[in-house]
Amino acid sequence: MPPTNSDESRNLAFQQAIDADRTVEPRDWMPERYRSTMIRQIAQHAHSEIIGMQPEGNWITRAPSLRRKAILLAKVQDEAGHGLYLYAAAETLGVGRGELTELLITGRQKYSSIFNYPTQTWADVGAIGWLVDGAAITNQLALTKTSYGPYARAMVRICREESFHQRQGFELLSELSRGTVAQHEMAQDAVNRWWWPALMMFGPPDTESPNTAQSMAWKIKRVSNDELRQRFVDMTVPQAQALALDLPDPQLRWNEARGHYDFGPIDWEEFRQVVGGHGACNAQRIAVRRAADEDGAWVREAARAWEVRQNSRTSAA
Amino acid sequence: MGGPAEQPDFRSVSHAEDWPLWEVFIRGRRGLSHQHVGSLHAPDPELALQNARDLYTRRGEGVSIWVVRSTEVHASDPDDQGPLFDPPSDKAYRHPTFYTVPEDLQL
Ligand SMILES: [Fe+2]
Ligand SMILES: [Fe+2]
Numbered sequence: 001m002p003p004t005n006s007d008e009s010r011n012l013a014f015q016q017a018i019d020a021d022r023t024v025e026p027r028d029w030m031p032e033r034y035r036s037t038m039i040r041q042i043a044q045h046a047h048s049e050i051i052g053m054q055p056e057g058n059w060i061t062r063a064p065s066l067r068r069k070a071i072l073l074a075k076v077q078d079e080a081g082h083g084l085y086l087y088a089a090a091e092t093l094g095v096g097r098g099e100l101t102e103l104l105i106t107g108r109q110k111y112s113s114i115f116n117y118p119t120q121t122w123a124d125v126g127a128i129g130w131l132v133d134g135a136a137i138t139n140q141l142a143l144t145k146t147s148y149g150p151y152a153r154a155m156v157r158i159c160r161e162e163s164f165h166q167r168q169g170f171e172l173l174s175e176l177s178r179g180t181v182a183q184h185e186m187a188q189d190a191v192n193r194w195w196w197p198a199l200m201m202f203g204p205p206d207t208e209s210p211n212t213a214q215s216m217a218w219k220i221k222r223v224s225n226d227e228l229r230q231r232f233v234d235m236t237v238p239q240a241q242a243l244a245l246d247l248p249d250p251q252l253r254w255n256e257a258r259g260h261y262d263f264g265p266i267d268w269e270e271f272r273q274v275v276g277g278h279g280a281c282n283a284q285r286i287a288v289r290r291a292a293d294e295d296g297a298w299v300r301e302a303a304r305a306w307e308v309r310q311n312s313r314t315s316a317a
Numbered sequence: 318m319g320g321p322a323e324q325p326d327f328r329s330v331s332h333a334e335d336w337p338l339w340e341v342f343i344r345g346r347r348g349l350s351h352q353h354v355g356s357l358h359a360p361d362p363e364l365a366l367q368n369a370r371d372l373y374t375r376r377g378e379g380v381s382i383w384v385v386r387s388t389e390v391h392a393s394d395p396d397d398q399g400p401l402f403d404p405p406s407d408k409a410y411r412h413p414t415f416y417t418v419p420e421d422l423q424l
Binding site: 025027028029074077078081084085088091096097098153154157161300303304306307310 | 335336338355356357358360361364371372375376392394395396
């Protein structure tokens with residue numbers, strides 16, 4: 001449809017409301033591009049929570065103690081919950097739940113590329129909690145102030161639940177780091193493998209992030225990729241020291257003038273490879289999600305058939 | 318629905334239609350009213366309540382849950398916000414601060 005005068009004035013009014021920090025709610029008029037950007041971002045976030053259950057879920061049966069198993073189960077269950085809060089937020093924009101699942105398992109929507117890395121040892125569970133959830137929290141805290149109301153509210157709820165995720169990872173690594181030599185080495189190896197992918201979670205540098213300007217203008221994004229990444233680095237370095245573990249970056253050092261830690265260059269070619277489908281686990285993650293969906297189809301259908309029969313009984317009575 | 322001999326048709330097998338959507342309200346503790354916390358899909362009220370328990374009260378967030386079919390919620394039009402809610406704004410006398418009373422009295 002060609003833009004009309006009224007579209008233009010509505011666009012203007014929309015931007016003015018955003019500038020005045022007014023939250024956008026589901027039934028408000030919004031530009032089509034705002035709606036589609038929001039759907040894509042929330043869906044991608046939801047998919048990440050759901051796919052993110054796999055790398056850690058992989059260790060539930062092999063957790064080294066009942067305490068650790070209970071903690072890991074609770075964490076993975078939380079991630080399922082996060083996915084569901086977010087799918088519900090996306091649905092307020094007029095997409096269906098099943099539609100989003102299909103877009104995911106047919107590869108037409110993405111999820112965070114961090115979950116395409118394998119969890120090779122038990123220490124990876126700690127490194128994920130500490131670094132991956134740590135990075136996610138940094139990102140999600142900024143999103144609690146995003147302009148779309150249902151998304152912002154989901155973020156508040158999620159952030160409240162996330163802090164235990166990071167702490168249990170930190171505690172797990174701390175025990176390993178102070179354990180036997182082999183345990184310490186296992187913890188260090190996990191941190192070596194997860195550090196750089198965790199930094200990539202914030203997305204490409206601001207100079208190469210084409211959608212950032214519009215997302216900032218609409219206040220979907222309130223803090224840029226590079227600024228969030230810096231926040232995460234500054235927060236994490238002292239934690240690594242407390243863990244007696246090294247971060248695998250020889251250029252990492254405090255910069256007195258900037259008041260921040262400097263860090264070395266990120267291998268964006270690796271990032272592009274993994275996003276492009278060539279990570280270690282891309283195919284496996286989607287295959288598992290697809291199988292879960294197909295295996296659950298009969299449950300969804302049976303429950304629906306039961307409801308239909310109950311309804312016909314009540315209306316016949 | 319396809320028989321076993323047919324090629325699995327993902328779309329028709331799986332998501333021909335989503336389960337209906339429900340709005341979830343939770344009473345945080347006795348003495349408070351139920352508050353809207355979010356929504357979820359479920360085929361019937363019983364499963365909606367169970368799903369709401371799992372999804373919204375994993376940390377003791379509530380003592381009571383209501384679920385309401387989303388299609389049963391009727392909402393005011395956001396474009397009517399002005400005409401609908403502006404009238405009281407010129408009725409300052411509905412607020413206690415409108416009145417002057419002796420300062421040394423508890424009133
Ligand atoms: Fe999460
Ligand atoms: Fe988490």
